Each structure stands twice: as C-alpha cells, then as structure tokens.
Amino acid sequence: MNSVTAHPNFGAGTVLHLVKSSSEPLLIIASSGRMLAEAARQSGFNPLVIDLCADTDTELFADAVLKVASLSSDEVSVKVRQLTERYPLTTVIYGSGLESYPETLVFLAQQLTLLGNDPAVFANLHDKRWFFDQLTQLGLPYPEVRFIEPDNCSRWLFKPMRSQGGVGIRNYDPAFLLDCEGYWQSYLSGVSYSVLFVANGTAFTVIGFHRQWTTNLGPVQGFWFSAIAHCDSLDQAQQQAVIGWLQKLVPTLGLKGLNSLDFMLTEQQLTILELNPRPSASMQLYDGKLLLQHIHACQGDLTPFHSAGHYQLYRVIYAESDLTIPPGFIWPSECRDLPKSGTLIGRGQPICSIIVCDSRIGQLNSKSEKIQHTILQTLNNGYLHLCNTQQALTN
Secondary structure (H helix, E strand, C coil): CCEEECCHHHCCCCCEEECCCCCCEEEEECCCCHHHHHHHHHCCCEEEEEECCCCHHHHHHCCEEEECCCCCHHHHHHHHHHHHHHCCCCEEEECCCCCCCHHHHHHHHHHCEEECCCHHHHHHHCCHHHHHHHHHHHCCCCCCEECCCCCCCCCEEEEECCCCCCCCCEECCCCCCCCCCEEEEECCCCEEEEEEEEEECCCEEEEEEEEEEEECCCCCCCCEEEEEEECCCCCHHHHHHHHHHHHHHHHHHCCEEEEEEEEEEECCEEEEEEEECCCCHHHHHCCCCHHHHHHHHHCCCCCCCCCCCCEEEEEEEECCCCEECCCCCCCCCCEECCCCCCCEECCCCEEEEEEEEECCHHHHHHHHHHHHHHHHHHHHHHHHHHHHHHHHHHC
16 A cells, blocks of 8 residues: 655655555665665665664665664674564665675675675675776776885875775874775875766666765864765766776676766876775665666666756765754755764764755755755754753753
C-alpha cells in the first residue's frame, strides 16, 4: 500500500512520498546509510540499514536501521544475522566507510549477492601502490607520489591509505606524528572535479561531471569534503580527455556499478587524484532511481540514463563550535542526515547536509550558503539560550 508521510523535521509543507509495499528488501551498509536508503525507497525497494549514525531521516526511509560502533566484520555480521532472521534478504549495497574494513566486504559477498565492485577490486584500489602503478602502466597522469617520507615538507600532502571524504588529509609537517598508514602526494593548486559513471566491468556510461570543494577544519583536518555540484566549467576537450581515462580504467580494473573519479585542473592540465569504487555523494545530484542503474550495471546491463534539466548542489554543514541539537528543532526542507534531538556535536563535526536545486547553476552556492548560515545561527543561538537557562536554574 502506498503512503504519503509528512515529517516535522523536514520543515512545514514538506511531503515525502514513500512507497510502502511488498517490494524486495535491500540491505544497505555505510557510515551513513541515508543517501542509499532514500534512493532505494525511491526505486521501489524496502531498505534495511546498518550504519554508524541512525539519523532521523534514515529511520524514516528504512524499514529497519541498526546502529553499529564500527563497520568491522565482527559488528556487521551480528546485525546481518539479526536482519536475515526477520527479512528475506538476498542482496546488499555498500557505500562509504568500508575503506578500512575490506574483510567486511568479503563477509557480505559470502552471505548475500553483493551489488557493487567485488571485494578484491575494492581492496586493490585502496592499495595505493597498486593503484598508482596501474595509472603508470596505462599512461595516465597523476601528481607525484611517495611512499617514503619526503626530505622537505614544502608542497606535500599526507594522505591516509584508506579514507573517505578527505578525512586525514593534511599538509605534510614532520612535527606531526603519523597516526596511520599513508603516502605523500605533491600538492596541486587548482580546481577539483569529479566524474560519476556507471560500469558493467568492461563498458561504462558517464552520468555527469561535477565541481567539488573542501573545507579547512584545523591543522589535521585541512581538506574535508564540503560540497559537490553540477558544473559547466569543463569544455568538451577536457571532458573527452577524462572519458579517455575511463576507457582505459574500467576494463583494466573491472569496475562495476556506480563509481566516481576525482581529478584536478591546474593551468589547463588535468590530473587524476583518486577513484572511489562505490556510490559517491554526487549520486544525490540526480533522481534516486539512479540506484537502478547501479543495480543493472552490476548485473551486466548498461541502460541509458537521462538527467533532469535542473542543477543541484550537496553540501555538508560542520559545527563551528560545540553544540547540542535542541528538542523540536525544525530543519529547513533542504536538510538531510538529520541528527536526533539531544545529540552532542563537537566543533568541526558534521551537523547535517543540505541539497539545493535551481535552474541556474550560478545560484547554487549562494542558496546553500544562506541555508547554512541560518542553521548555524539558529543552533548556536539555541545552544546559548539552553546554557543560560540551565545556569539560571542552578543559581
């Protein structure tokens, strides 16, 4: 039976059309499962989520949400068993967060049909020595990389071997103790882009090109993912150059499903940064039924994709100071990944995300920045009011 649900945390007047039916259950595993759960619901599935957040809107979209402290196979396996005892589960899709837990993908592939890149492909792509060696053999451009600490600290970045969203990337400083396995990459000054594509192991279809931004949240948080949007700043020759890279990478690596390739444009020179072998944040710039393209491609079938005629931007909002989500907080309708009331959020941690849409690509940033300002101002004022009230009660 179809139902139409209005949720108060999405703001007044926001109506969410959720398909409640006897559709096939689909297991989703990611650091945050909201993006894939929303897409799965729009695509006619009944999503079941295992993630680290159990956000309010994830619970809205999913039939069940099980929160874990990590995506290790020990923790995930327990939750998978709980779900398979209650639901006729046969398939699973994974998102970000498994970079440090390749053994979890192996477990999932043994238990269910894994819709995405094979565990071996995923693991190889996070072996950076292997990845950059593949780029060298294919004659593809990338910044200079080193796996031994450089003699000088100027113009080098330190990057973790396994990370997502820019977490752990920082300007190299020998004074900082290295707390994880990583490598050094030459710093490039330019504009960061990505291309989202769907592949079946040998061929691919480009979904779209995007501009992306990072934000500086501190000395060891200098390049955290901030926003991604449709772009119109790459010319035809530049787009064709990137497509040429994919023509080599997809069959060589055997890529399947939705993937994204990050690259830089510096003084008219294009260079590869990294490949994300999973559905990435950029899929939110399109209709949620793009998830069906992912599923079909993993099964070998590449189907045509037609994008809507509008532009979108996805932005993560980070806390500028420690705060608590107050009871009854009304989120603007553009907000996603909504924390529960009472959640404590530390300075520099993500509060929520927003998705804005416009027929004019140049308006996306200003619209999202206005919403971000409103949220931060309201939450900060609410936190100060709460502190003042608590202080008055104790006096």
